[in-house]
Structure formats: structure tokens, C-alpha cells
Amino acid sequence: MQQTRRHLRLIALLTLFAFTMVACGTDYVQGTIITADGGSDGAVNWGIGGPGVSSDGASTPSGGIDQDVQTSREIIVLLNAEQVQVMAPNGLLPINVKVIDYAVGAPAAGVAVFYEVVENLNNGPGSLDSMMTGTDNKGLAGNVFRANRGPLQSYKVKIACEVAEPVFVRIDVTDTPKGAIRVSMKYDNQVAINQVTVRLMPMPFTCASFKPVYPPAGFIGSKSGFLNDKLTFEGLPADKKYGVYLIAKDPANHLVAAGCADGVLVLKNQTTEVTVTVNTLALQASGPYTMVNKFDFTGAIPGQLGEILDTAVKVFYEPGSFVISQVKNLIKQILPSIIVDAAFSLFEDALAKAVTNWLLNSSPKWLQDFFGIGQDVLQIVKKLEMLGLLKIFKVSNDFFVKGEINFTGLNLYWKLGCDKSKPNYDTCGKVNCDANKPNYATCATFDVSQASNDPNFPLDLIAGTLTGAISAQTQLTIDSSSIKLNYGKLILFVLTNVVLKQLTGETTFAGAMSKLVNCAGIAKGISQSILGKLGLKEKTVKNACDSAVALLVYPLEQLLGGLSLDSNLMLQGSGTLVDDKPGVTQGKDWIGDLKVDRIEKGLWTGTIVSGSPGKPFKGTWNATRKDF
The missing domain is CATH 2.60.40.10 (Immunoglobulins)
Structure with missing residues (x-):
């Protein structure tokens, strides 16, 4: 057994x-x-x-x-x-x-x-x-x-x-031998830092696996302070190694910098000094963005056409200044220019503003409508709002960017009938003409199925590549680039096929001006007067009126015909990268994830080159990351 x-x-x-x-x-x-x-x-x-x-x-x-x-x-x-x-x-x-x-x-x-x-x-x-x-x-x-x-x-x-x-x-x-770690910070000072959070990690912990956006939990100590502080972790078991990581936020609570040190040995009854280098974190800017750009091409269009359009812009946007300048020119024919200029300098600007304010805001409604229609016609010069797609490509260097811009359409505004006292006046009458939107084919009276057969239709409004740099984490600078621009075609097509057709139903300046002047009404009125009884026929009067209108608009049509020639746009700009999504969540007390969500405060400067360069123009822009 x-x-x-x-x-x-x-x-x-x-x-x-x-x-x-x-x-x-x-x-x-x-x-x-x-x-x-x-x-x-x-x-x-x-x-x-x-x-x-x-x-x-x-x-x-x-x-x-x-x-x-x-x-x-x-x-x-x-x-x-x-x-x-x-x-x-x-x-x-x-x-x-x-x-x-x-x-x-x-x-x-x-x-x-x-x-x-x-x-x-x-x-x-x-x-x-x-x-x-x-x-x-x-x-x-x-x-x-x-x-x-x-x-x-x-x-x-x-x-x-x-x-x-x-x-x-x-x-x-039981108690074990203890030591301490004192953390100092060294920073490159690229971005303003508000608060720093320093955390102590047990081993195994390596800086190679540290990701600031998703910092590891399980820390055995955490302290907050500022860059010049020296943060001390005391009472640590001796003869062991630890890791230290820190995350830094800007005054707006965005994650902007981080640092790390591993293998920090704690000795018995000693304080181990460790200096952590704090590095500014690069934002991930690559990806597609939808853009809204606003350009003021006043004074920038070269040649005689530019002079005519600039005068028209002044008439409809600053009528007071135009009227006062004309009065001053008349007086100069009588008095010496030096005396006239000296006298007008005392009141010219104030008077011009007062006249403009009255004409645009306090004059009879028919007169305000007249200036409103003129501004709607000339918005493609003074306030051109263009839509587009900005693509930023990923490159190996965090501070250098490449990309491309494709402008896909524009926003037009018809202010006739909009109430200036209403809070929605700025967006009243907005018509979105974006090739990326389903309503593009029927935008206003803009029928792409027919327009695309027109040789003057600007299929490629603006397209081009760009290079640039990112500094101080959020500052984007776009280098000067030559971009193919069919701005002339755009003005010509929008004026004739969109604006004039919207206002009068006509697609030629002669036909539109005939309706605006109302030659038919004038002829009818004259034919019913004593002149009609004397044998002046209504048709004869209308034909004469149309001929007079055609004679007046012929030079303008000739100049606009010259717009069909291609031109180049020399463009450079800047913008501010914004990372504001997601917000603060549990375990993450800062805003963002180091991925750019928006680009704001964008500025453009450039010139239009068509034969000879025009004067510099300016613009603004913003962009929002495109969701898939």
C-alpha cells in the first residue's frame, strides 16, 4: 500500500x-x-x-x-x-x-x-x-x-x-530607503505657455512610446506649475528607476508642448536632478479644407478697363467722394488748383462721408435702389467672394508645407429688396454658386449645362500650387506663387450671364441698358405726345433710343471683350492654424488633438498680371477642414 x-x-x-x-x-x-x-x-x-x-x-x-x-x-x-x-x-x-x-x-x-x-x-x-x-x-x-x-x-x-x-x-x-526627483524645464520659447503638468511614471516607461495627445495613465505622482518652477517628487523608493513626462498648454488651454525623460535613478537619501527639454509640438495641417475668400480688386485691374471699373466702384460705393471730386474739378477750372485743394482739405472728407451716408441710407428709396443695383453689379470687383478647396499635403518636415488651391465657385448677393435694419441683412440675397454643391447647375440663372458650352465660361476660375512654412506652431505663411487666373472671363460671364440677366433678363449690355433706360416706355410716351400727332412714329423713337444706348455702351463692351484673355495672379498669404476639437474630456484637460480643424485670420496680397501688372490688391480668407 x-x-x-x-x-x-x-x-x-x-x-x-x-x-x-x-x-x-x-x-x-x-x-x-x-x-x-x-x-x-x-x-x-x-x-x-x-x-x-x-x-x-x-x-x-x-x-x-x-x-x-x-x-x-x-x-x-x-x-x-x-x-x-x-x-x-x-x-x-x-x-x-x-x-x-x-x-x-x-x-x-x-x-x-x-x-x-x-x-x-x-x-x-x-x-x-x-x-x-x-x-x-x-x-x-x-x-x-x-x-x-x-x-x-x-x-x-x-x-x-x-x-x-x-x-x-x-x-x-515596511518602509524602504527613500529618495527624491527634482524636475527642471528647458524650453525653446516658440509659443507662449501658461501651465505645465509634470507626471512621474514607474518603470517600464520609455520616451519612445510617449504620445503627448494620449499620455499614459498609471502615474504615481502629478504636479502642476510653470516653466521656471522646480517640481519635486519626494518619498520615492530608492534604487529604482522612474520616468518623467510633461505636457504644456497655452493661455487658451490648447496642447502646445511636451517633454520626456526616462531611466531616472533614485538613490537613497538623495535628490536626483533632471532637466526635461520642452519641445513645441507640431500641428498636423495636412488634409482638405473648404475655403471662403474675399477679394477687393479695386485699383488692381490693369489698363483702361481697370480705370473705368474703379470709377464705377467709386460712384456706387463712395458716391459722396465722387460728387465732391467732380465739384472740385469744376471749381479748378475757375480758381487755381493750389487754392482749391487747400480750401477743400478743410471739409472734403467729412462732407464726402456725409453725402455718401445720405445717398446710400437716407435718400429716397428709388435712389437707394439705384446705388444698391450698382453695388450688386460691381461686387465682383469690390467684394468678390470666391469659394474653393485647399489641399495641404503631408511632408516629412513638420515646418514646411505643400499644397494646391482649386477655386470652385463664388457667392453672389442681390441686395435689392433687403431691409438694412434687419439683423440678417449681411446674408440677405446670398446666392451660392459652388461647383461642389448640388444646386450649382441652377444657381441664380446660372445654368452650367448651357454655360459650359460657352467658350467664355470660366471652367478653371483659379487653380495653382503653393508652398509655405509653419512657425510658432500656428502661423502659416504661403509663399508668393503664380496662379492661373481667368478673372477676366469671370467678370465678363458673371456680368452678362448672371448679373444683367438677373436684373433685366438680357445677356448683353446694349439690351440691358435699353431696358434700364426703358427705351420702349420713352418711345410710347413720345408717340402719345404732340410729336406723335405730328407723325413721329413709336418704332422710330425706340430705334433711335436703342441706337443711342448702343453708342454709349459700345466702348464698354469692347473693353469687356478684352477680358477674355487669360491672366495670372501673383498671390501670397498667411493664416492662423486652429486646433479646437475635441474639447476637454475625462482624462484630458486640454483642448484639441494636434490636428488642425480651421485656418482663420487669413490674409492675401497680390497683383493681377495681364500684359502689364496692376496695382496690389488685398483679400481675406478662412478655411475649415473638410469632413468625409
């Missing part, structure tokens, strides 16, 4: 050894890095299969092999349970086990494992995270013992499961 029992023990020992080598030799378990005395109960967790606690070399607890043959399961503690586990106050001890089921010859999956503190010699505050956990398909289960703040304590933890002998783990909590 005794010999049979020895044989059974030998078989059990060999079976346990085989299962331990197969099931435990390469497995990793879910666990927790032990941290100590950092003023925080935080821990770094990892999943099964990650760099956890290996079961290699784990010893079988006392009594584990000597189990009765009727006991079909065994609990293997994946740490040296024969030794007392020593930890510091506030430390965390992962307790991981593997359960073997000898009845089926495999790890026991889906088994409840129970944990209990059965001895607490000094009534200490230590505790377990859970009283029960379940095994996974590899028979692995885990728990965490928290020492909390009480030193000089001793605990005994019982671990049990059904049809298995319980095992025990002894834990002593």
Missing part, C-alpha cells in the same frame, strides 16, 4: 511538471506594475499576452504536490509564494494564479477563484481589489493587493477554488 502511494505521488509530480512546462512556460497574465509611496493609488495595467509577469520559475506552494489524489485541481501562484512578499506603503502587489484541472488534463477555464485576507496582525489598512475573479481560457486569473498608507504591517492572503487545495501568500508592508 505504501509503495502504491509512492507511485501515485510520482505520477502526480510528473503530471504537474508537464502541465506547468506546457501551460506556464510561455504565457503572460494580466497584472499590475508594483508602485510605491508616490502619493497615488494609480497603477499601470496591461493585458494578457503583453509584457506581464511570466510564470517561468514560479514555485509551487507548500502542499501543492502533496494534494490528495481525489483533489482534481491545483492553484499555482505565479510568484515565489514560499517567500514573504515585501512591499512599501501605498504599494500595489499583483497576485496572479493559474489553475490546472487534472481531470481533463488542461488549464481550468471559467473557474471562480476566491481571495481572502485571513491574517492581519496589526489590523492594517491593506485590502484586495476583489474577493473573487474568474479564470480565462488559459486558466489564468489575477487580483491586486493594496498596501495603502500603513507601514509595518503583516498580512496573509488565502487563495482557493473548488476541488483544489488552498494556497497562501504572506505579505509584509
